[in-house]
Amino acid sequence: MDKITRPYQDELLKSLTDPSEAMEYLDASLEEDDPQLFTLALENVATAKRISEQNSYQNYQKKFQEFQNICFISEFLKNMGLRLSVVSKC
Numbered sequence: 001m002d003k004i005t006r007p008y009q010d011e012l013l014k015s016l017t018d019p020s021e022a023m024e025y026l027d028a029s030l031e032e033d034d035p036q037l038f039t040l041a042l043e044n045v046a047t048a049k050r051i052s053e054q055n056s057y058q059n060y061q062k063k064f065q066e067f068q069n070i071c072f073i074s075e076f077l078k079n080m081g082l083r084l085s086v087v088s089k090c
Contacts, residue, residue, distance in 0.1 A: 016048035019088060027086040033074050 015021045022045045029041035074084055 012044060013048040016045050019090075022048065023086050023088050030070070030074070030084045030086060033071055033078075035070050038070060 016025060026038070026041050026045060029038045032038075070084070077083055
């Protein structure tokens with residue numbers, strides 16, 4: 001019997017409208033020590049918040065490039081037995 005599948009993106013974006021889900025999603029992406037993955041996660045959260053993908057990317061493109069440094073910071077903290085995380089401001 002064939003399974004009917006659907007794209008996960010719609011469900012992902014729907015779940016990311018919840019601040020707790022967005023926080024966990026971003027925190028999990030930080031754990032991977034991959035700045036491109038974290039950038040993608042930020043873009044997904046921005047899209048979920050109804051910020052247009054193009055506008056968000058153009059406005060934050062330079063800032064996303066700065067996240068390349070996150071690998072260095074993450075590795076530095078890891079060597080000290082620490083890690084970056086994302087927490088709710090509330």
